Structures are given as C-alpha cells and as structure tokens.
Amino acid sequence: MRVAILEDDAAQAATLASWLAAAGHDCHVYPAGKSLLKDASRESFDLFVLDWEVPELSGLHVLRWIRRALPRAIPVLFVTYRDAEQDIVEALNRGADDYLPKPVRHAEVLARVNALLRRAWPEAGAEAAEFPPYSFNVDENRVSRDGQDILLAQKEFAVALFLFRHLGRLVSRGHLFEAVWGREAELSSRTVDTHVSRVRSKLKLRPENGYRLVPVYSYGYRLECSHDAASRATVPEAGT
Secondary structure: OEEEEEOOOHHHHHHHHHHHHHOOOEEEEEOOHHHHHHHHOOOOOOEEEEOOOOOOOOHHHHHHHHHHHOOOOOOEEEEEOOOOHHHHHHHHHOOOOEEEEOOOOHHHHHHHHHHHHHHHOOOOOOOEEEEOOEEEEOOOOEEEEOOEEEOOOHHHHHHHHHHHHOOOOEEEHHHHHHHHHOOOOOOOOHHHHHHHHHHHHHHOOOHHHOEEEEEEOOOEEEEEEHHHOOOOOOOOOOOO
C-alpha cells in the first residue's frame, strides 16, 4: 500500500517509514503540511499518517483538506505527542480514523495501520478477486472473463488487478507505477500508459462488459462500473 507520512522529526519519520516499509508498504515522507498537500493533489495514496504540529500547515489542517478533497474511504491515522482528551476527540470528530499518542510502539503501529487498510481496501489481500464477468486468480496470475482465460503478461496482470482493486478510485500514474514496477525502476512514464492501453484492449473494458477505463489528463486513471461511467473524473486542487 502507498502511505503518506507527515512528520517533521527526521528520526521519527525514518522510524515510521522503516517499520511500514518492512511490512511491505511504500512510504512517502513529508516534513511540512504544504509539501504533502502539493503531492496529494496530484498523486493518490492508500493511507495518511499525520503528525499534528508540523511546519506551514498543521496536521489538523491537512486532515480537513483530505476530508474535503479526497474520497472518504482513504484512512487517516494521527501519530502525535498531543495526547489530551480534547485533542483526540477533535481529531476524530474532524475525520481521523484512529489516533496514537507518541511515543509509539512498533507492533501497535503496524496493527493499527493494517486494521485501517483492511477496512478501507478489503480486496487488497485476497487470493481471488471477483468482478463479474472478470475473475482474478492471484496465486496463478490468471484472469478470465465469463470463464474464458485471457492471456496477460505478468506486468499487464498486475496493472489490471491494481485497477480492479481500486475500482471507482482516481489513481495517479505514479501510484500505479510504484505498485507494479517499484520506486527504484527507471522506466519512461509512457510505460504505464502503454500497459494500461494493452489491459483495456485485452480485457475489452467496455460498457457492454460492465466497466469503463477513464483517463484523466496529466493525472492517471479511474476504472468505473459502466453505470457510473457518466460521472466525470476530476482532480482535487490543493488548498491552504
């Protein structure tokens, strides 16, 4: 999963990122509120981990923007030294999903993060994924439509599975690239578009098959159920 961490303490940020990376998550660390908002307006994330007192814009301000501009399903976990009851209540009332006062413990952070991600994205860990008429067998890297196997290359399968597991979500090219190829891959940005085009063609992602793949200029893609395809994809604008 792709995680954005807002934390201005370099040692604390490194610790959180190392714990989450070891658990298989891709972490992006931001030391200030404005830098996170800038990226969150053009990139997609599966989870936000926010400190409260950070430079430029507070974690609470960032939380307000997330809840106003991004899908409500994206979970937000506060990790902060502010442990007064009124602070915890305020953050939860403003839309935070969970709250951990510092100092935090390794196992508890991972447990809280994993619980939030399971609730938000229940398909992510499934060995089989059903999106009629499409069926994905994750163990065997196979996909079928109406019971007929469709031949996909390994990366094409990964792209297709990612899009279906993020059904209805606007996902950035960077998010898709990172999930399929990894952050260290040195490939052209056209790589994502080429693979998405092949997936659209091979799976016949058309309204008559129940799905439509919508490109969003300079941002990414959204896979929609055909009955929702009339809704126009938009990219949120960062605010202050």
